[in-house]
Amino acid sequence: xxxxxxxxxxxxxxxxxxxxxxxxxxxxxxxxxxxxxxxxxxxxxxxxxxxxxxxxxxxxxxxxxxxxxxxxxxxxxxxxxxxxxxxxxxxxxxxxxxxxxxxxxxxxxxxxxxxxxxxxxxxxxxxxxxxxxxxxxxxxxxxxxxxxxxxxxxxxxxxxxxxxxxxxxxxxxxxxxxxxxxxxxxxxxx
Ligand SMILES: [Fe+2]
Numbered sequence: 001x002x003x004x005x006x007x008x009x010x011x012x013x014x015x016x017x018x019x020x021x022x023x024x025x026x027x028x029x030x031x032x033x034x035x036x037x038x039x040x041x042x043x044x045x046x047x048x049x050x051x052x053x054x055x056x057x058x059x060x061x062x063x064x065x066x067x068x069x070x071x072x073x074x075x076x077x078x079x080x081x082x083x084x085x086x087x088x089x090x091x092x093x094x095x096x097x098x099x100x101x102x103x104x105x106x107x108x109x110x111x112x113x114x115x116x117x118x119x120x121x122x123x124x125x126x127x128x129x130x131x132x133x134x135x136x137x138x139x140x141x142x143x144x145x146x147x148x149x150x151x152x153x154x155x156x157x158x159x160x161x162x163x164x165x166x167x168x169x170x171x172x173x174x175x176x177x178x179x180x181x182x183x184x185x186x187x188x189x190x
Contacts, residue, residue: 002043005034009046013060014095016067020088025137029092032135033099036127040102041116049113050098052105054175059101062171067094069167074160083159090160092137093144097164100127124151150187 010033011017020026037045050057071094074085104119104127118127129146144161147154148168156162173183 003045005037005045007034013046014064014067016064016071016091017095019071020091022088025088025092028135028137029095032096032131032137035131035134036099036102041106042102043107045102047111048102049105050101051175052108052112052114053181054179055112057175059098062175063095063098065171066097066164066168067091069170070094070160070164073163073167077159077163085159085163089138089141089144089158090163092132092141093148093160093164094167096128096132096137096141097125097145097148097168098128099131100125100129103127125149150184 007030010030017026017029020029033045040048042048046058046060048059049055050059050062070090071087074087074090077083078085100122101113104115104122104124105113106116108114125146125148129142132142132145140158140160143154143157144164146152147156147161148165156165169184173185175181176183
């Protein structure tokens with residue numbers, strides 16, 4: 001039986017959401033997670049895997065790690081160069097960038113995940129952007145979510161989106177390297 005969506009779980013698992021200064025943005029981000037989880041076939045959000053290829057990392061763990069990595073990059077750039085970076089936008093982009101995986105992948109029946117019909121039919125991040133729009137988030141945040149993956153032709157159009165893209169690539173390539181999978185960074189060396 002599907003566990004009910006828990007706002008407390010999201011705030012505990014992605015604690016950076018608590019740093020958002022605009023209350024309505026935090027609530028919209030949580031709403032987007034709720035919409036994606038509700039539409040998914042998963043029964044327990046806490047145990048959803050990040051990828052079919054890696055048994056250990058969870059989707060929530062990857063999201064937390066990417067959000068923290070993006071924040072560390074942003075705080076460093078703010079301190080060193082005082083570039084204009086909106087931390088609320090950055091946190092929400094990072095916190096929602098992979099919620100589409102709740103639809104793209106489905107349970108494999110053995111505690112893992114496998115690519116499902118949505119993953120086969122839609123480009124990665126399409127549904128993340130969809131739920132962000134449905135939750136009422138800004139075009140800037142939606143664009144950052146949509147452009148975080150190299151599968152999207154559109155390049156990032158904000159500094160926040162660039163940082164989330166690199167934060168995500170660092171985390172994802174750590175898993176790819178550890179599990180002997182092709183690296184995303186290799187695409188930059190062609
Ligand atoms: Fe990701």
